[in-house]
Amino acid sequence: MIALLTGRIAYKTPDHLIVDVQGVGYRVMIPFSTYYELPESGEVTLHIHTSVREDAIQLYGFRTRTEKSFFQLLISVSGIGPKLARDILSNIQPPQLAAALAQGDLHKLSAIPGIGKKTAERLVLELREKVGKLEAGVLPAAEAVGRTVPAEALLEDVTSALLNLGYKEVQVKKALAGIDAATGGSVEELLKQALKILMK
Numbered sequence: 001m002i003a004l005l006t007g008r009i010a011y012k013t014p015d016h017l018i019v020d021v022q023g024v025g026y027r028v029m030i031p032f033s034t035y036y037e038l039p040e041s042g043e044v045t046l047h048i049h050t051s052v053r054e055d056a057i058q059l060y061g062f063r064t065r066t067e068k069s070f071f072q073l074l075i076s077v078s079g080i081g082p083k084l085a086r087d088i089l090s091n092i093q094p095p096q097l098a099a100a101l102a103q104g105d106l107h108k109l110s111a112i113p114g115i116g117k118k119t120a121e122r123l124v125l126e127l128r129e130k131v132g133k134l135e136a137g138v139l140p141a142a143e144a145v146g147r148t149v150p151a152e153a154l155l156e157d158v159t160s161a162l163l164n165l166g167y168k169e170v171q172v173k174k175a176l177a178g179i180d181a182a183t184g185g186s187v188e189e190l191l192k193q194a195l196k197i198l199m200k
Helices: 032-037 063-077 083-089 092-105 107-112 118-133 152-165 169-177 186-200
Strands: 006-010 017-023 025-031 043-054 055-060
Touching: 006 025, 006 083, 017 043, 017 055, 017 092, 025 055, 025 083, 032 186, 043 063, 043 169, 055 063, 055 083, 063 083, 063 092, 063 118, 083 092, 083 186, 092 118, 107 118, 152 186
Parallel strands: none
Antiparallel strands: 006 017, 006 043, 017 025, 043 055
């Protein structure tokens, strides 16, 4: 069972990486919270959860042990698989997720694509006490970033990433339209801004 990978980033997208470990490329699925923290290139170390099914073995990678712990908590809940758990962490970072669970904030949880009211209630019921045992404060809260005008390619990457998370095209267009104009920018910054709008 793979638990940790250290290698060179061969390929990077908002939802997965190819990590070159001594000539072997590992495809690792990642949440946005990990994507934000990764360099464009160079060496990286990821905490890995290995998901084994009858038809596939998938690797899910996280920049911190806290992210991995939250991921494993989420998949312990009936009806929450690895992909949905990854999507939850892409929408809400561990400190905010811990707060939402502790406070029973069903509105915030059910705003995440793929999480209806019943699933949100189940998350709160099953994880409210468990989440208190995790050190949620290890990761900083998502901070506000400068508003930017995206280049066409950046906009396409952000749109694709949000659609893959389960947001409807009309929601994505509305969120991107709400981003103020400025200069510069990156996929990471635009994703953070768009998700803040979508999670309101």
